[in-house]
Amino acid sequence: MQPFLDGLRQLLGPADLLTDPADMAPYLTDWRRMFSGPALAILRPGSTEQVSAAVGLCAQHGVAIVPQGGNTGLAGGATPQGRAPQVVLSLARMTAIGTPDPIGMVIEAQAGCILQRVKEVAADCGRQLPISLAAEGSATVGGVIATNAGGVNVLRYGMARDFVLGLEVVLPDGTVVKGLKPLRKDNAGFDWKHLFIGSEGAFGIVTAAVLRLTPATRHRSVALLSVQDLPAAIRLLGLFQDRIGETLSAFELISADAIRLVETQCGLGAPVSGGSWFLLVEAASSLDGLPAAVQATLEAAYEAGLLQDGTLAASEQQAQSLWALREHVTEAESRCGKSLKHDVSLPLRRMGAFLESIQARLAGLAPAARLNIFGHLGDGNLHVNVILGDTPLSIASRITGMVHDLVAEAGGSISAEHGLGQYRLADWQRLTLKTERDLAIDIKRAMDPKGLMNPGKAVPGTSHRQ
Amino acid sequence: MQPFLDGLRQLLGPADLLTDPADMAPYLTDWRRMFSGPALAILRPGSTEQVSAAVGLCAQHGVAIVPQGGNTGLAGGATPQGRAPQVVLSLARMTAIGTPDPIGMVIEAQAGCILQRVKEVAADCGRQLPISLAAEGSATVGGVIATNAGGVNVLRYGMARDFVLGLEVVLPDGTVVKGLKPLRKDNAGFDWKHLFIGSEGAFGIVTAAVLRLTPATRHRSVALLSVQDLPAAIRLLGLFQDRIGETLSAFELISADAIRLVETQCGLGAPVSGGSWFLLVEAASSLDGLPAAVQATLEAAYEAGLLQDGTLAASEQQAQSLWALREHVTEAESRCGKSLKHDVSLPLRRMGAFLESIQARLAGLAPAARLNIFGHLGDGNLHVNVILGDTPLSIASRITGMVHDLVAEAGGSISAEHGLGQYRLADWQRLTLKTERDLAIDIKRAMDPKGLMNPGKAVPGTSHRQ
Numbered sequence: 001m002q003p004f005l006d007g008l009r010q011l012l013g014p015a016d017l018l019t020d021p022a023d024m025a026p027y028l029t030d031w032r033r034m035f036s037g038p039a040l041a042i043l044r045p046g047s048t049e050q051v052s053a054a055v056g057l058c059a060q061h062g063v064a065i066v067p068q069g070g071n072t073g074l075a076g077g078a079t080p081q082g083r084a085p086q087v088v089l090s091l092a093r094m095t096a097i098g099t100p101d102p103i104g105m106v107i108e109a110q111a112g113c114i115l116q117r118v119k120e121v122a123a124d125c126g127r128q129l130p131i132s133l134a135a136e137g138s139a140t141v142g143g144v145i146a147t148n149a150g151g152v153n154v155l156r157y158g159m160a161r162d163f164v165l166g167l168e169v170v171l172p173d174g175t176v177v178k179g180l181k182p183l184r185k186d187n188a189g190f191d192w193k194h195l196f197i198g199s200e201g202a203f204g205i206v207t208a209a210v211l212r213l214t215p216a217t218r219h220r221s222v223a224l225l226s227v228q229d230l231p232a233a234i235r236l237l238g239l240f241q242d243r244i245g246e247t248l249s250a251f252e253l254i255s256a257d258a259i260r261l262v263e264t265q266c267g268l269g270a271p272v273s274g275g276s277w278f279l280l281v282e283a284a285s286s287l288d289g290l291p292a293a294v295q296a297t298l299e300a301a302y303e304a305g306l307l308q309d310g311t312l313a314a315s316e317q318q319a320q321s322l323w324a325l326r327e328h329v330t331e332a333e334s335r336c337g338k339s340l341k342h343d344v345s346l347p348l349r350r351m352g353a354f355l356e357s358i359q360a361r362l363a364g365l366a367p368a369a370r371l372n373i374f375g376h377l378g379d380g381n382l383h384v385n386v387i388l389g390d391t392p393l394s395i396a397s398r399i400t401g402m403v404h405d406l407v408a409e410a411g412g413s414i415s416a417e418h419g420l421g422q423y424r425l426a427d428w429q430r431l432t433l434k435t436e437r438d439l440a441i442d443i444k445r446a447m448d449p450k451g452l453m454n455p456g457k458a459v460p461g462t463s464h465r466q
Numbered sequence: 467m468q469p470f471l472d473g474l475r476q477l478l479g480p481a482d483l484l485t486d487p488a489d490m491a492p493y494l495t496d497w498r499r500m501f502s503g504p505a506l507a508i509l510r511p512g513s514t515e516q517v518s519a520a521v522g523l524c525a526q527h528g529v530a531i532v533p534q535g536g537n538t539g540l541a542g543g544a545t546p547q548g549r550a551p552q553v554v555l556s557l558a559r560m561t562a563i564g565t566p567d568p569i570g571m572v573i574e575a576q577a578g579c580i581l582q583r584v585k586e587v588a589a590d591c592g593r594q595l596p597i598s599l600a601a602e603g604s605a606t607v608g609g610v611i612a613t614n615a616g617g618v619n620v621l622r623y624g625m626a627r628d629f630v631l632g633l634e635v636v637l638p639d640g641t642v643v644k645g646l647k648p649l650r651k652d653n654a655g656f657d658w659k660h661l662f663i664g665s666e667g668a669f670g671i672v673t674a675a676v677l678r679l680t681p682a683t684r685h686r687s688v689a690l691l692s693v694q695d696l697p698a699a700i701r702l703l704g705l706f707q708d709r710i711g712e713t714l715s716a717f718e719l720i721s722a723d724a725i726r727l728v729e730t731q732c733g734l735g736a737p738v739s740g741g742s743w744f745l746l747v748e749a750a751s752s753l754d755g756l757p758a759a760v761q762a763t764l765e766a767a768y769e770a771g772l773l774q775d776g777t778l779a780a781s782e783q784q785a786q787s788l789w790a791l792r793e794h795v796t797e798a799e800s801r802c803g804k805s806l807k808h809d810v811s812l813p814l815r816r817m818g819a820f821l822e823s824i825q826a827r828l829a830g831l832a833p834a835a836r837l838n839i840f841g842h843l844g845d846g847n848l849h850v851n852v853i854l855g856d857t858p859l860s861i862a863s864r865i866t867g868m869v870h871d872l873v874a875e876a877g878g879s880i881s882a883e884h885g886l887g888q889y890r891l892a893d894w895q896r897l898t899l900k901t902e903r904d905l906a907i908d909i910k911r912a913m914d915p916k917g918l919m920n921p922g923k924a925v926p927g928t929s930h931r932q
Contacts, residue, residue: 103704104814104846126708148653159653162628177901185811185845186879187614187625187664188894189886189924192905194660198653215711238569242592244752245681286710289755345651348570379651380570413652420655428654435643439658446912458655 001040001085004061008043008087011053016044016093027088030079031071035422037080039066039088046093048168048176048207054089055205056174064452065089067201069111069143072135074341075421077147077200081456091142094207100125105213106165106182111142111206118211127213130157130249134330142206148198150417152250152282152326155378157214159417160197166210167193172203172448182210195447200419200458203447217284220249221294222319225301225310226256226275230352233277236306237348237378240281243297247290250282251378258329258374265332270325274308279377280326282319329374333385338393339372340386340400344407345416348380354410358384361402366391369399381416404431420458429460467506467551470527474509474553477519482510482559493554496545497537501888503546505532505554512559514634514642514673520555521671522640530918531555533667535577535609538601540807541887543613543666547922557608560673566591571679572631572648577608577672584677593679596623596715600796608672614664616883618716618748618792621844623680625883626663632676633659638669638914648676661913666885666924669913683750686715687760688785691767691776692722692741696818699743702772703814703843706747709763713756716748717844724795724840731798736791740774745843746792748785795840799851804859805838806852806866810873811882814846820876824850827868832857835865847882870897886924895926 009017018024019041029036040063045051058065064086068078080086091111097118098108102125109118115129115136122129133139133151143149145167149160157163166180179193195203227233233253240248256276262268272278283294294312301307313319333339346354355373362369368390375382386399404414404424408431420428429437437460444451444459451461475483484490485507495502506529511517524531530552534544546552557577563584564574568591575584581595581602588595599605599617609615611633615626623629632646645659661669693699699719706714722742728734738744749760760778767773779785799805812820821839828835834856841848852865870880870890874897886894895903903926910917910925917927 101813101815103700103707105707148657150651150653154651158624158628159651161657162624171905175901175904177905178899179902181877181879182813183811183846183879183882185616185620185625185842185847185882187616187883187885188879188881188890188898190665190668190906190909191614191627191660191663192902192909194657194663195909197657197660199656202656215707215714217712234569241569241571241681246683246750246752248681284712285751285753286712287751287753287755287759289753293753345649347567347648349567376651380649381651411647413647413649413654415654416649416651417653419653424654432654433644435641436645436658438641439637439643440656442912443656443658443661443909446908 004057004063005041007057008041008054012043012045012050016046018042027068027090028080030073030076032074035076035079037082039080039086041087043087043089044093045089048170051089051170051205051207052174052176055170055172058087058452059173059450062450063087064455066454067091067146067205069140070114070135070138072139073143073147073421074418075423077419077421077457078143081422084455089205091140097121100127100213101182102127104182105184106210107213108180108182108208108210109141110208111140113141115139115141115144122213126216128216129163129211129213131160131163134327141209145197145206145209146200147419152252152376154376155251156249163212164193164197164209165212167196167206168208169196169204169206172450172453180208180210184212200421201454202444202457202459203453218286219288219290220282220284220319221291222313222322223281223294223298223310224270224272224322224325225279225281226272226308227277227279227306228275228308230277230355232306233279233377234348236279236301239301239304239306240297243300244283244293247283247285248378249284250280252280252326253375253377253382254278254280254326254329255373258372259325261332261336261372262325262328265335266328268325268328271311272309280322333372333387336387338388340388340396342384342400342403343416343418344384344412344414345379345381346407346410346412350410354406357406358403362386362399365402366395366399401427422457425457425460470523470529471507473523474507474520478509478511478516482512484508493534493556494546496539496542498540501542501545503548505546505552507553509553509555510559511555514636517555517636517671517673518640518642521636521638524553524918525639525916528916529553530921532920533557533612533671535606536580536601536604538605539609539613539887540884541889543885543887543923544609547888550921555671557606563587566593566679567648568593570648572650572676573679574646574648574674574676575607576674577606579607581605581607581610588679592682594682595629595677595679597626597629600793607675611663611672611675612666613885618718618842620842621717622715629678630659630663630675631678633662633672634674635662635670635672638916638919646674646676650678666887667920668910668923668925669919681752684752685754685756686748686750686785687757688779688788689747689760689764689776690736690738690788690791691745691747692738692774693743693745693772694741694774696743696821698772699745699843700814702745702767705767705770705772706763709766710749710759713749713751714844715750716746718746718792719841719843719848720744720746720792720795721839724838725791727798727802727838728791728794731801732794734791734794737777738775746788799838799853802853804854806854806862808850808866808869809882809884810850810878810880811845811847812873812876812878816876820872823872824869828852828865831868832861832865845882867893888923891923891926
C-alpha cells in the first residue's frame with residue numbers, strides 16, 4: 001500500500017493525508033462512540049479535482065472509501081466498517097459558499113459547508129433554508145444531502161432531498177459529474193441527482209450542491225400543549241391542519257416521561273401540567289393574523305375537549321424556552337447512560353397499537369429498560385428510544401430487532417430520517433421485499449461494480465468484501 | 467408475432483387488446499397531432515398483475531412498450547416512435563382511488579386515475595393535491611409521475627416528484643416492485659422511486675402511487691398587473707417574496723402580445739392596460755389577513771414605481787376571469803395555426819438578454835414567425851413559443867435548435883416541466899455533458915438491458931434499435 005499512500009501524499013500534501021493513529025482517531029469513531037473501524041489513512045481534499053484524483057487512486061488500488069462530512073450521523077454511515085483496505089475521505093475542507101440569489105431563491109455550497117453557516121447566509125439576504133436539525137452547527141451540506149436529513153420542519157418544508165436543485169458528484173472511478181445549474185425547474189429526462197441523495201455515498205461522493213431557498217416568515221407562534229392520550233394528539237393535529245394547516249411548521253410529540261427526564265436531568269421546567277403526552281407546536285407566517293388564528297385554534301381545541309393544559313408563548317424568549325424543552329430530550333437521555341435509538345415512521349392510525357406492543361414486549365425482554373419517546377408526530381415519525389439502565393448490552397440487538405419487527409408489521413419504516421448506515425443495514429435486508437433489495441443491488445452493481453463506495457452502509461454491496 | 471398477440475389476447479381478453487387500425491388510431495397520435503407512430507397492438511390491462519404479465523410477454527418476444535396515460539403530453543413521450551416491433555400499453559383502465567387519510571395527509575391512486583378526480587377526492591376531505599395543470603381533466607396520475615409534471619403552483623408546492631410518497635412499478639422483465647407505504651417520511655437507504663419519476667417509462671411502468679396531500683387554504687387573492695419591462699417584473703417578484711412570500715402560489719408572466727392574442731382570438735378582455743408584460747399573481751392562505759397583506763404589497767409596488775397598472779380581484783368570480791386570460795393563452799395560440807412549443811428555464815438574471823437574442827435571431831431566421839411568450843416567472847420557467855405563420859415547416863427544427871442553443875448558453879434547461887419525450891431527446895443529447903449522458907445510459911443499461919422500455923424517448927437507449 002506504500003505506493004498508494006505516496007500517491008495520495010503527493011496529491012494532497014502531507015498536512016491533508018493523515019496516517020498517524022492519534023490524528024486519525026477522531027475520524028474513525030462516530031460522535032456517539034457506537035461505531036468504530038480502521039482505515040489506512042484520512043484524506044482531506046480541498047477541491048473537487050482533488051476528490052476526483054483521490055477517488056481515482058483508490059479505484060486503481062482497490063481501496064474502499066468512506067466519505068465523511070461533519071461526523072454527526074446517528075447510524076454509523078460515515079464510520080469505517082469491516083477490515084478491507086479503506087480510507088476515510090473527509091469533505092471538511094471544502095467550505096466555499098456562493099453568493100445567494102434572493103429572487104431566484106438559490107444558493108450554491110460545497111459539501112463541507114456547515115449547514116448553520118449556509119442558513120445564516122440565506123437569512124442575511126431575507127430568505128431561509130428551512131432544514132432544521134439538532135446537529136446543524138456541525139453537520140455539513142454533503143452529509144445532509146447524502147443522508148437526506150430530516151428535522152423538525154419536514155412537516156412543512158420537506159426533507160433535504162426537496163432542497164437539492166443541483167449537484168456535483170464524483171463517481172467511483174473518479175469521474176466528476178457537474179450538475180450545478182441554479183434552476184428551480186429542470187425536467188430534462190432522468191434526474192440522476194436522486195441516485196446520490198439519501199444513498200449515503202454508496203454510488204459516489206457529493207462535492208457541491210445548489211440548494212433551493214424559501215421566503216422567510218416574519219411571525220411565529222409557539223405553543224406547548226398537553227393531551228391525555230395519543231388519539232387526542234392525533235385529533236389535535238387534524239384540527240390544526242383544518243384551521244391553519246399551511247402555517248404549521250412543527251408538530252412535535254414528547255412523552256410525559258421524556259419531559260420529566262428533561263426536568264430532572266437538565267433542570268428545565270415545563271410550564272404545562274397534566275397529560276401523558278406533550279406537544280410542541282410551531283406555526284409561522286408572514287401575515288399579521290397568525291397569533292390570532294393560533295389562539296382561535298387553541299380555543300377550539302379546548303372546547304372540543306382535546307387539551308389538558310397548554311401555553312402559548314407571548315414572546316420570542318418564551319418561544320425559545322418552550323423549544324428548549326424539546327431540544328434537551330436527547331441530552332437528558334444521554335445523561336441516563338446507554339440508550340438505543342430507533343427512528344421509525346408509521347401510519348398514524350397504527351401508532352397507538354404499535355406503542356402498546358413495544359411497551360409489552362420490552363417489559364418481557366428487558367425489565368430494567370425504559371422507553372424514551374419523542375418525535376415529529378406531524379410526519380408520523382417517532383424516536384422510540386430505549387434507555388438501557390441495567391439491561392445487559394448483549395441483548396441490545398434483540399431489542400432493536402423487536403422494535404423493527406413491529407415497525408414492519410405496522411407497515412412503517414425503520415429509518416424515517418436518520419438513514420440506514422451500518423446500524424440498520426442488516427435489519428433493512430431482513431425486513432425489505434426481495435424485489436426492492438434486488439433493485440438496490442442492480443443499481444449498486446451498475447454504479448460501483450468494484451464495491452468500493454462506503455461498503456457495509458445503506459446499500460447492500462455485490463463484491464466479495466461484503 | 468401471432469403467438470405473441472394470441473398470448474396477449476388470452477391475457478387481456480379481446481376487448482382490451484386492440485389491433486384494428488381504427489380502434490388503435492387514437493393511441494398512435496398525440497393530441498396535438500405532432501407525433502405519430504405504428505404499433506402491433508394497444509394493450510389495456512386492468513390490473514397490476516395484467517401489466518406484469520403483459521410486460522413479461524413483451525420481454526419474451528422482444529417487443530418494445532410505449533406506456534400511455536391520458537395522452538396529454540406535449541413532447542411525444544407516449545407516442546410510438548421508430549419502426550421496431552412495439553405496442554402501446556394504456557393504463558387508462560386502472561382507476562381505483564383509495565380512501566384518503568386526512569390527518570396522515572396521503573391518498574393512494576392507480577396510474578390511470580384522472581388527476582382532477584384525485585384532486586376532488588382530496589378536496590372532499592378538506593385537503594388538497596396542489597398539482598395544477600391545464601390538462602388535469604384528462605392527464606393521469608401515472609403520466610403526471612412519469613413526466614414529473616409541473617404547472618402553475620410549482621413555485622409554492624413543487625413538481626409532481628415532490629408529492630410521490632409511495633410507488634408501485636412494473637420492471638422491464640415484468641417484476642412488480644410494490645412500494646406503496648403511506649409514509650410521509652421514509653429514509654431507508656437508496657430511494658428507488660426516483661428512478662421512475664420523470665424518466666418517462668424508460669426504466670419501468672408506474673402502476674400506482676401514494677401521494678402526499680397538503681392542508682387546504684381557505685382564502686385566495688388574485689391580481690392582474692402590468693409592468694413596463696422584464697426587470698420590473700423580476701423586482702416585483704422579489705417584493706412579493708419579501709412581504710408575503712410563503713403565501714405566493716402562482717407568479718405567472720404573460721407578454722402583452724399574448725394578452726392581445728387572447729383578446730382577439732378568444733374574445734376575452736383584460737381589465738388592465740399598459741406595459742409590455744402582464745403578471746397573474748395568486749396568493750393563498752388560511753389566515754384572514756391575506757387580502758390586506760396583498761393590498762399592502764401592491765401599494766408598496768406602486769410606490770416603488772414597479773407597476774404600470776393592476777387590479778385585485780374582489781370576488782371569486784373576478785379571480786376566475788383573471789385566471790381565464792392566462793388559461794386561454796394556449797388556445798389563442800392554437801387558433802393562429804402551427805406553432806413550436808419551447809419549455810425552458812433560466813436563471814432570472816439571464817432572462818432579459820436571452821429573450822433579446824431570441825427575438826433578433828428569429829427575425830433573421832423566420833421573419834414571418836412571431837413569439838408567444840408566457841410562463842411561470844416565479845420558477846424561471848418560460849414557454850417561448852413560436853407561431854409560425856407563413857414560415858416553412860422545413861425550418862422548424864432550426865428554430866427549435868436555435869432556441870435550445872441559446873438556453874444552453876444561458877445555463878438553462880431545454881425542458882423545465884414538459885419532459886424530453888421524442889421531441890427534445892436529440893437536442894438533449896447534443897447539449898448535455900457527456901458525463902451526464904453516460905450516467906443516464908449506464909442506468910438504462912442496468913434497468914432495461916434489452917432496450918424495450920419506451921425507446922427513443924427521455925433516456926438514450928443502448929440497444930441496436932436506436
